[in-house]
Amino acid sequence: MNILVVLIAVSLMLAFGFLAAFLWAMNRGQYEDTHTPAMRMLLDENQNHITSNPSSSTEN
Incomplete structure (x- = not known):
């Protein structure tokens, strides 16, 4: 369950970085x-x- 808190925190930091x-x-x-x-x-x-x-500029 602790990994979810870490993943949510990391994803929020990444989202704020992109913003x-x-x-x-x-x-x-x-x-x-x-x-x-x-x-x-x-x-x-x-x-x-x-x-x-x-051809149009030929002289005669």
């Missing part, structure tokens, strides 16, 4: 912008690398 870490992350602004990082990987890094069609 403290979550509140710390919220106060530091970790969850302010969750949309931009996901969209950033879809954007092209080399937007200036686009070249024109070489």
